[in-house]
Amino acid sequence: MPKKARKRAKATEVGVRDRLLNAADRLFYQEGVRAVGIDRVLSEADAAKASLYQHFGSKDQLVASYLERRTKNARANIEAYLAGTPPSLRALKFFDWVVAWAESKDFRGCPLQHTVSELTDAAHPARTIAHDQRAWFAERLREWTTAAGVKDSEATARALMVLFDGAVAGSEVDGPQRASDARWMARKLLAG
Protein backbone atom coordinates (compact mmCIF):
# COMPACT_ATOMS: atom_id res chain seq x y z
CA MET A 1 0.00 0.00 0.00
CA PRO A 2 2.40 2.71 -1.14
CA LYS A 3 -0.36 5.21 -1.63
CA LYS A 4 -1.59 4.96 1.91
CA ALA A 5 1.96 4.97 3.19
CA ARG A 6 2.61 8.27 1.46
CA LYS A 7 -0.47 9.74 2.93
CA ARG A 8 0.31 8.51 6.36
CA ALA A 9 3.81 9.85 6.18
CA LYS A 10 2.44 13.23 5.23
CA ALA A 11 -0.13 13.03 7.94
CA THR A 12 2.37 12.43 10.69
CA GLU A 13 4.64 15.11 9.35
CA VAL A 14 2.08 17.83 9.04
CA GLY A 15 -1.32 16.91 10.42
CA VAL A 16 -4.65 17.22 8.66
CA ARG A 17 -5.53 20.65 9.89
CA ASP A 18 -2.36 22.17 8.55
CA ARG A 19 -2.62 20.27 5.31
CA LEU A 20 -6.11 21.64 4.85
CA LEU A 21 -4.96 25.15 5.61
CA ASN A 22 -2.04 24.82 3.23
CA ALA A 23 -4.26 23.65 0.42
CA ALA A 24 -6.88 26.28 1.18
CA ASP A 25 -4.26 28.96 1.23
CA ARG A 26 -2.83 28.04 -2.12
CA LEU A 27 -6.16 27.51 -3.87
CA PHE A 28 -8.17 30.33 -2.32
CA TYR A 29 -5.45 32.86 -2.89
CA GLN A 30 -4.63 31.71 -6.39
CA GLU A 31 -8.16 31.25 -7.74
CA GLY A 32 -10.52 32.94 -5.31
CA VAL A 33 -12.69 31.68 -2.49
CA ARG A 34 -15.83 31.30 -4.57
CA ALA A 35 -14.11 29.63 -7.50
CA VAL A 36 -12.67 26.85 -5.35
CA GLY A 37 -14.97 24.22 -3.93
CA ILE A 38 -14.20 22.17 -0.87
CA ASP A 39 -13.66 19.07 -3.00
CA ARG A 40 -10.68 20.77 -4.62
CA VAL A 41 -9.29 21.63 -1.20
CA LEU A 42 -9.79 18.09 0.05
CA SER A 43 -8.11 16.49 -2.91
CA GLU A 44 -5.18 18.93 -2.77
CA ALA A 45 -4.82 18.29 0.96
CA ASP A 46 -5.25 14.50 0.69
CA ALA A 47 -7.84 14.80 3.41
CA ALA A 48 -11.30 13.49 4.08
CA LYS A 49 -14.39 15.64 4.06
CA ALA A 50 -15.17 14.72 7.64
CA SER A 51 -11.79 16.09 8.72
CA LEU A 52 -12.54 19.46 7.22
CA TYR A 53 -15.85 19.73 9.00
CA GLN A 54 -14.37 18.36 12.20
CA HIS A 55 -11.70 21.06 12.29
CA PHE A 56 -13.44 24.03 10.73
CA GLY A 57 -17.18 23.40 10.81
CA SER A 58 -17.94 25.11 7.52
CA LYS A 59 -16.35 26.44 4.38
CA ASP A 60 -16.90 29.99 5.61
CA GLN A 61 -14.87 29.23 8.70
CA LEU A 62 -12.16 27.64 6.62
CA VAL A 63 -11.99 30.84 4.60
CA ALA A 64 -11.75 32.87 7.78
CA SER A 65 -9.00 30.62 9.13
CA TYR A 66 -7.12 30.85 5.86
CA LEU A 67 -7.24 34.63 5.99
CA GLU A 68 -6.28 34.69 9.64
CA ARG A 69 -3.17 32.63 9.06
CA ARG A 70 -2.29 34.66 5.99
CA THR A 71 -2.49 37.96 7.80
CA LYS A 72 -0.68 36.62 10.84
CA ASN A 73 2.15 35.39 8.66
CA ALA A 74 2.24 38.67 6.78
CA ARG A 75 2.65 40.61 10.00
CA ALA A 76 5.51 38.44 11.17
CA ASN A 77 7.02 38.59 7.73
CA ILE A 78 6.94 42.37 7.58
CA GLU A 79 8.23 42.85 11.08
CA ALA A 80 11.11 40.50 10.43
CA TYR A 81 11.88 42.31 7.20
CA LEU A 82 12.04 45.67 8.94
CA ALA A 83 13.76 44.52 12.12
CA GLY A 84 17.21 45.53 10.96
CA THR A 85 16.11 48.92 9.67
CA PRO A 86 16.19 52.03 11.85
CA PRO A 87 12.64 53.15 12.74
CA SER A 88 13.02 56.39 10.85
CA LEU A 89 13.60 54.51 7.58
CA ARG A 90 11.00 51.81 7.99
CA ALA A 91 8.19 53.54 6.14
CA LEU A 92 10.27 53.65 3.00
CA LYS A 93 11.83 50.26 3.51
CA PHE A 94 8.36 48.79 3.74
CA PHE A 95 7.82 49.61 0.09
CA ASP A 96 10.84 47.51 -0.78
CA TRP A 97 8.99 44.67 0.79
CA VAL A 98 5.91 45.50 -1.27
CA VAL A 99 7.95 45.53 -4.48
CA ALA A 100 9.49 42.18 -3.62
CA TRP A 101 6.05 40.77 -2.93
CA ALA A 102 4.60 42.08 -6.18
CA GLU A 103 7.52 40.58 -8.06
CA SER A 104 7.23 37.19 -6.43
CA LYS A 105 6.14 34.36 -8.68
CA ASP A 106 2.81 33.59 -7.04
CA PHE A 107 1.70 37.13 -6.40
CA ARG A 108 -1.93 37.66 -7.27
CA GLY A 109 -2.98 40.79 -5.41
CA CYS A 110 -4.20 41.33 -1.88
CA PRO A 111 -6.08 38.43 -0.29
CA LEU A 112 -7.97 40.84 1.93
CA GLN A 113 -9.19 42.88 -0.99
CA HIS A 114 -10.18 39.76 -2.86
CA THR A 115 -12.08 38.26 0.01
CA VAL A 116 -13.90 41.46 0.88
CA SER A 117 -14.95 41.91 -2.71
CA GLU A 118 -16.03 38.31 -3.12
CA LEU A 119 -17.90 37.93 0.16
CA THR A 120 -20.36 40.79 0.20
CA ASP A 121 -22.11 39.58 3.32
CA ALA A 122 -21.08 42.10 5.97
CA ALA A 123 -21.45 39.50 8.71
CA HIS A 124 -19.02 37.02 7.19
CA PRO A 125 -16.38 35.96 9.76
CA ALA A 126 -13.59 36.67 7.27
CA ARG A 127 -14.52 40.35 7.31
CA THR A 128 -13.53 40.65 10.96
CA ILE A 129 -10.10 39.30 10.13
CA ALA A 130 -9.77 41.76 7.28
CA HIS A 131 -10.83 44.68 9.43
CA ASP A 132 -8.37 43.79 12.17
CA GLN A 133 -5.52 43.49 9.73
CA ARG A 134 -6.33 46.87 8.20
CA ALA A 135 -6.32 48.43 11.66
CA TRP A 136 -2.98 46.83 12.51
CA PHE A 137 -1.55 48.05 9.23
CA ALA A 138 -2.81 51.61 9.67
CA GLU A 139 -1.27 51.67 13.12
CA ARG A 140 2.11 50.51 11.79
CA LEU A 141 2.07 53.16 9.12
CA ARG A 142 1.41 55.86 11.72
CA GLU A 143 4.24 54.48 13.80
CA TRP A 144 6.67 54.52 10.89
CA THR A 145 5.77 57.98 9.63
CA THR A 146 6.03 59.36 13.16
CA ALA A 147 9.46 57.83 13.49
CA ALA A 148 10.40 59.26 10.11
CA GLY A 149 9.77 62.73 11.52
CA VAL A 150 7.79 64.00 8.55
CA LYS A 151 5.69 67.11 8.93
CA ASP A 152 2.13 65.79 8.82
CA SER A 153 2.69 62.22 9.93
CA GLU A 154 -1.01 61.35 10.19
CA ALA A 155 -1.84 62.46 6.67
CA THR A 156 1.35 60.91 5.38
CA ALA A 157 0.47 57.59 6.93
CA ARG A 158 -2.94 57.67 5.27
CA ALA A 159 -1.32 58.54 1.95
CA LEU A 160 1.04 55.60 2.30
CA MET A 161 -1.95 53.34 2.86
CA VAL A 162 -3.37 54.55 -0.44
CA LEU A 163 -0.04 53.91 -2.11
CA PHE A 164 0.10 50.42 -0.71
CA ASP A 165 -3.41 49.58 -1.87
CA GLY A 166 -2.67 51.03 -5.27
CA ALA A 167 0.62 49.17 -5.53
CA VAL A 168 -0.98 45.84 -4.81
CA ALA A 169 -4.15 46.27 -6.81
CA GLY A 170 -2.30 47.80 -9.74
CA SER A 171 0.38 45.12 -9.77
CA GLU A 172 -2.25 42.43 -9.95
CA VAL A 173 -3.61 43.87 -13.17
CA ASP A 174 -0.61 45.49 -14.81
CA GLY A 175 2.41 43.79 -13.27
CA PRO A 176 4.95 44.75 -10.58
CA GLN A 177 5.83 48.05 -12.23
CA ARG A 178 2.99 49.56 -10.25
CA ALA A 179 4.66 48.63 -7.00
CA SER A 180 7.85 50.36 -8.10
CA ASP A 181 5.80 53.41 -9.03
CA ALA A 182 4.33 53.40 -5.55
CA ARG A 183 7.78 53.21 -3.99
CA TRP A 184 8.94 56.11 -6.14
CA MET A 185 6.04 58.14 -4.88
CA ALA A 186 6.58 57.07 -1.26
CA ARG A 187 10.18 58.18 -1.41
CA LYS A 188 9.12 61.53 -2.76
CA LEU A 189 6.50 61.93 -0.07
CA LEU A 190 8.79 60.96 2.79
CA ALA A 191 11.61 63.16 1.58
CA GLY A 192 9.56 66.34 1.48
Add this chain to the structure above:
Amino acid sequence: MPKKARKRAKATEVGVRDRLLNAADRLFYQEGVRAVGIDRVLSEADAAKASLYQHFGSKDQLVASYLERRTKNARANIEAYLAGTPPSLRALKFFDWVVAWAESKDFRGCPLQHTVSELTDAAHPARTIAHDQRAWFAERLREWTTAAGVKDSEATARALMVLFDGAVAGSEVDGPQRASDARWMARKLLAG
Protein backbone atom coordinates in the same frame (compact mmCIF):
# COMPACT_ATOMS: atom_id res chain seq x y z
CA MET B 1 -53.41 39.84 -17.81
CA PRO B 2 -51.97 42.89 -16.05
CA LYS B 3 -48.72 41.12 -15.41
CA LYS B 4 -48.07 40.54 -19.05
CA ALA B 5 -49.15 44.06 -19.84
CA ARG B 6 -46.58 45.45 -17.45
CA LYS B 7 -43.88 43.33 -18.94
CA ARG B 8 -44.87 44.23 -22.43
CA ALA B 9 -44.87 47.88 -21.60
CA LYS B 10 -41.38 47.59 -20.22
CA ALA B 11 -40.30 45.57 -23.19
CA THR B 12 -41.36 48.17 -25.70
CA GLU B 13 -39.79 50.90 -23.65
CA VAL B 14 -36.42 49.33 -23.15
CA GLY B 15 -35.93 46.10 -25.04
CA VAL B 16 -34.76 42.80 -23.64
CA ARG B 17 -31.10 43.23 -24.37
CA ASP B 18 -30.89 46.46 -22.43
CA ARG B 19 -32.99 45.12 -19.61
CA LEU B 20 -30.62 42.18 -19.32
CA LEU B 21 -27.61 44.46 -19.34
CA ASN B 22 -29.19 46.73 -16.74
CA ALA B 23 -29.89 43.83 -14.43
CA ALA B 24 -26.47 42.31 -15.02
CA ASP B 25 -24.81 45.61 -14.33
CA ARG B 26 -26.56 46.13 -11.04
CA LEU B 27 -26.17 42.57 -9.78
CA PHE B 28 -22.69 41.80 -11.06
CA TYR B 29 -21.27 45.04 -9.76
CA GLN B 30 -23.04 44.87 -6.43
CA GLU B 31 -22.48 41.22 -5.58
CA GLY B 32 -19.82 39.91 -7.96
CA VAL B 33 -19.96 37.95 -11.18
CA ARG B 34 -19.54 34.55 -9.56
CA ALA B 35 -22.01 35.18 -6.77
CA VAL B 36 -24.83 36.04 -9.15
CA GLY B 37 -26.40 33.30 -11.26
CA ILE B 38 -28.18 33.90 -14.52
CA ASP B 39 -31.52 33.10 -12.90
CA ARG B 40 -31.10 36.16 -10.71
CA VAL B 41 -30.35 38.27 -13.75
CA LEU B 42 -33.33 36.89 -15.62
CA SER B 43 -35.75 37.51 -12.81
CA GLU B 44 -34.41 41.02 -12.23
CA ALA B 45 -34.68 41.76 -15.94
CA ASP B 46 -38.11 40.15 -16.37
CA ALA B 47 -36.64 38.23 -19.26
CA ALA B 48 -36.61 34.67 -20.53
CA LYS B 49 -33.61 32.44 -20.48
CA ALA B 50 -33.75 31.99 -24.22
CA SER B 51 -33.45 35.74 -24.68
CA LEU B 52 -30.25 35.85 -22.70
CA TYR B 53 -28.65 33.11 -24.77
CA GLN B 54 -30.03 34.57 -27.97
CA HIS B 55 -28.40 37.95 -27.31
CA PHE B 56 -25.23 36.98 -25.48
CA GLY B 57 -24.57 33.30 -26.09
CA SER B 58 -23.14 32.59 -22.66
CA LYS B 59 -22.80 34.00 -19.19
CA ASP B 60 -19.16 34.80 -19.84
CA GLN B 61 -20.14 36.93 -22.79
CA LEU B 62 -22.79 38.65 -20.70
CA VAL B 63 -20.11 39.48 -18.16
CA ALA B 64 -17.88 40.85 -20.91
CA SER B 65 -20.73 42.93 -22.31
CA TYR B 66 -21.53 44.24 -18.85
CA LEU B 67 -17.93 45.34 -18.37
CA GLU B 68 -17.76 46.83 -21.82
CA ARG B 69 -20.80 49.02 -21.23
CA ARG B 70 -19.55 49.97 -17.78
CA THR B 71 -16.19 51.10 -19.02
CA LYS B 72 -17.66 52.87 -22.03
CA ASN B 73 -20.00 54.79 -19.77
CA ALA B 74 -17.20 55.59 -17.36
CA ARG B 75 -15.13 57.09 -20.14
CA ALA B 76 -17.96 59.28 -21.32
CA ASN B 77 -18.73 60.19 -17.74
CA ILE B 78 -15.18 61.26 -16.96
CA GLU B 79 -14.75 63.17 -20.18
CA ALA B 80 -17.97 65.04 -19.60
CA TYR B 81 -16.92 65.79 -16.04
CA LEU B 82 -13.62 67.28 -17.18
CA ALA B 83 -14.89 69.04 -20.28
CA GLY B 84 -15.22 72.40 -18.57
CA THR B 85 -11.83 72.21 -16.88
CA PRO B 86 -8.67 73.62 -18.50
CA PRO B 87 -6.37 70.78 -19.60
CA SER B 88 -3.68 71.82 -17.15
CA LEU B 89 -6.01 71.25 -14.21
CA ARG B 90 -7.65 68.04 -15.36
CA ALA B 91 -5.32 65.65 -13.59
CA LEU B 92 -6.26 67.12 -10.25
CA LYS B 93 -9.90 67.62 -11.13
CA PHE B 94 -10.10 63.96 -12.00
CA PHE B 95 -9.59 63.13 -8.35
CA ASP B 96 -12.65 65.16 -7.50
CA TRP B 97 -14.51 62.79 -9.73
CA VAL B 98 -12.95 59.83 -7.92
CA VAL B 99 -13.97 61.23 -4.55
CA ALA B 100 -17.53 61.77 -5.76
CA TRP B 101 -17.63 58.22 -7.07
CA ALA B 102 -16.30 56.75 -3.83
CA GLU B 103 -18.89 58.72 -1.90
CA SER B 104 -21.78 57.66 -4.10
CA LYS B 105 -24.35 55.41 -2.50
CA ASP B 106 -23.80 52.32 -4.61
CA PHE B 107 -20.03 52.47 -4.77
CA ARG B 108 -18.44 49.09 -4.28
CA GLY B 109 -14.94 49.37 -5.68
CA CYS B 110 -13.64 48.96 -9.18
CA PRO B 111 -15.53 46.57 -11.46
CA LEU B 112 -12.38 45.93 -13.45
CA GLN B 113 -10.41 44.93 -10.38
CA HIS B 114 -13.24 42.74 -9.20
CA THR B 115 -13.67 40.96 -12.47
CA VAL B 116 -9.97 40.39 -13.00
CA SER B 117 -9.62 38.96 -9.53
CA GLU B 118 -12.71 36.78 -9.85
CA LEU B 119 -12.05 35.43 -13.33
CA THR B 120 -8.55 34.04 -13.19
CA ASP B 121 -8.73 32.51 -16.65
CA ALA B 122 -6.37 34.67 -18.72
CA ALA B 123 -8.37 33.97 -21.86
CA HIS B 124 -11.68 35.23 -20.50
CA PRO B 125 -13.23 37.79 -22.87
CA ALA B 126 -13.78 40.22 -20.01
CA ARG B 127 -10.03 40.50 -19.55
CA THR B 128 -9.63 42.10 -22.95
CA ILE B 129 -12.12 44.77 -21.98
CA ALA B 130 -10.28 45.38 -18.74
CA HIS B 131 -6.93 45.64 -20.48
CA ASP B 132 -8.26 48.12 -23.03
CA GLN B 133 -9.76 50.28 -20.35
CA ARG B 134 -6.51 50.34 -18.40
CA ALA B 135 -4.66 51.40 -21.53
CA TRP B 136 -7.15 54.16 -22.22
CA PHE B 137 -6.87 55.35 -18.66
CA ALA B 138 -3.07 55.34 -18.64
CA GLU B 139 -3.13 57.36 -21.84
CA ARG B 140 -5.49 59.94 -20.33
CA LEU B 141 -3.29 60.31 -17.28
CA ARG B 142 -0.25 60.94 -19.45
CA GLU B 143 -2.24 63.51 -21.38
CA TRP B 144 -3.33 65.31 -18.25
CA THR B 145 0.06 65.35 -16.55
CA THR B 146 1.68 66.58 -19.73
CA ALA B 147 -0.86 69.39 -19.92
CA ALA B 148 -0.21 70.15 -16.28
CA GLY B 149 3.39 70.86 -17.13
CA VAL B 150 4.91 68.92 -14.26
CA LYS B 151 8.55 68.00 -14.36
CA ASP B 152 8.48 64.23 -14.89
CA SER B 153 5.08 63.83 -16.51
CA GLU B 154 5.51 60.13 -17.33
CA ALA B 155 6.41 59.12 -13.80
CA THR B 156 3.75 61.42 -12.43
CA ALA B 157 1.12 59.82 -14.61
CA ARG B 158 2.12 56.38 -13.35
CA ALA B 159 2.01 57.62 -9.78
CA LEU B 160 -1.48 58.97 -10.33
CA MET B 161 -2.55 55.58 -11.59
CA VAL B 162 -1.33 54.07 -8.33
CA LEU B 163 -3.22 56.73 -6.40
CA PHE B 164 -6.38 56.00 -8.33
CA ASP B 165 -6.15 52.26 -7.74
CA GLY B 166 -5.44 52.86 -4.08
CA ALA B 167 -8.29 55.33 -3.75
CA VAL B 168 -10.80 52.91 -5.20
CA ALA B 169 -9.58 49.73 -3.54
CA GLY B 170 -9.11 51.48 -0.20
CA SER B 171 -12.50 53.14 -0.32
CA GLU B 172 -14.18 49.82 -0.88
CA VAL B 173 -12.76 48.46 2.36
CA ASP B 174 -12.41 51.52 4.57
CA GLY B 175 -14.81 54.07 3.14
CA PRO B 176 -14.44 57.18 0.96
CA GLN B 177 -11.84 58.77 3.22
CA ARG B 178 -9.25 56.90 1.20
CA ALA B 179 -10.29 58.70 -1.94
CA SER B 180 -9.85 62.03 -0.20
CA ASP B 181 -6.42 60.92 0.97
CA ALA B 182 -5.54 60.11 -2.61
CA ARG B 183 -6.68 63.53 -3.77
CA TRP B 184 -4.60 65.16 -1.04
CA MET B 185 -1.60 63.29 -2.29
CA ALA B 186 -2.35 64.04 -5.94
CA ARG B 187 -2.52 67.74 -5.19
CA LYS B 188 0.81 67.56 -3.44
CA LEU B 189 2.37 65.69 -6.31
CA LEU B 190 1.03 67.98 -9.00
CA ALA B 191 2.02 71.13 -7.12
CA GLY B 192 5.68 70.15 -6.75
Add this chain to the structure above:
DNA sequence: TGACAAATAGACCGATCTGTCTGTATTGAC
Protein backbone atom coordinates in the same frame (compact mmCIF):
# COMPACT_ATOMS: atom_id res chain seq x y z
C1' DT C 1 -4.14 -7.48 22.69
C1' DG C 2 -7.84 -4.53 22.99
C1' DA C 3 -9.93 -0.10 23.52
C1' DC C 4 -10.20 4.44 21.84
C1' DA C 5 -9.48 8.65 19.20
C1' DA C 6 -8.61 10.39 14.75
C1' DA C 7 -8.50 10.12 10.00
C1' DT C 8 -10.11 8.05 5.60
C1' DA C 9 -13.31 6.86 1.72
C1' DG C 10 -17.19 7.89 -0.33
C1' DA C 11 -22.37 7.44 -0.69
C1' DC C 12 -25.91 10.51 -0.27
C1' DC C 13 -28.93 14.85 0.16
C1' DG C 14 -31.03 19.01 -1.46
C1' DA C 15 -29.88 23.08 -3.66
C1' DT C 16 -27.99 25.60 -7.36
C1' DC C 17 -25.31 26.22 -11.43
C1' DT C 18 -24.97 26.95 -16.82
C1' DG C 19 -27.01 25.73 -20.81
C1' DT C 20 -30.61 23.34 -24.08
C1' DC C 21 -35.00 22.52 -25.64
C1' DT C 22 -40.12 22.57 -26.38
C1' DG C 23 -44.03 25.03 -26.80
C1' DT C 24 -46.82 29.29 -26.67
C1' DA C 25 -47.90 34.22 -27.05
C1' DT C 26 -47.05 38.61 -29.01
C1' DT C 27 -45.68 41.75 -32.54
C1' DG C 28 -45.16 44.05 -37.03
C1' DA C 29 -44.90 43.63 -42.21
C1' DC C 30 -47.13 42.43 -46.10
Add this chain to the structure above:
DNA sequence: GTCAATACAGACAGATCGGTCTATTTGTCA
Protein backbone atom coordinates in the same frame (compact mmCIF):
# COMPACT_ATOMS: atom_id res chain seq x y z
C1' DG D 1 -55.29 37.35 -42.37
C1' DT D 2 -50.94 35.20 -42.74
C1' DC D 3 -46.27 34.67 -41.79
C1' DA D 4 -41.84 35.28 -39.67
C1' DA D 5 -39.40 37.16 -35.96
C1' DT D 6 -39.11 37.87 -31.23
C1' DA D 7 -39.88 37.03 -26.54
C1' DC D 8 -41.92 34.40 -22.90
C1' DA D 9 -42.48 30.33 -19.57
C1' DG D 10 -40.48 26.66 -17.80
C1' DA D 11 -39.15 21.66 -17.97
C1' DC D 12 -35.03 19.31 -18.29
C1' DA D 13 -30.09 17.73 -18.33
C1' DG D 14 -25.66 17.22 -16.33
C1' DA D 15 -22.48 19.02 -13.31
C1' DT D 16 -21.14 20.94 -9.00
C1' DC D 17 -22.03 23.04 -4.73
C1' DG D 18 -21.82 22.74 0.73
C1' DG D 19 -22.82 19.64 4.15
C1' DT D 20 -24.24 15.08 6.62
C1' DC D 21 -23.64 10.49 7.41
C1' DT D 22 -22.01 5.56 7.71
C1' DA D 23 -18.50 2.46 7.74
C1' DT D 24 -13.64 1.37 7.70
C1' DT D 25 -8.75 1.99 8.61
C1' DT D 26 -4.99 3.70 11.22
C1' DG D 27 -1.97 4.99 15.22
C1' DT D 28 -1.52 5.30 20.29
C1' DC D 29 -1.52 3.88 24.69
C1' DA D 30 -2.57 0.93 28.56
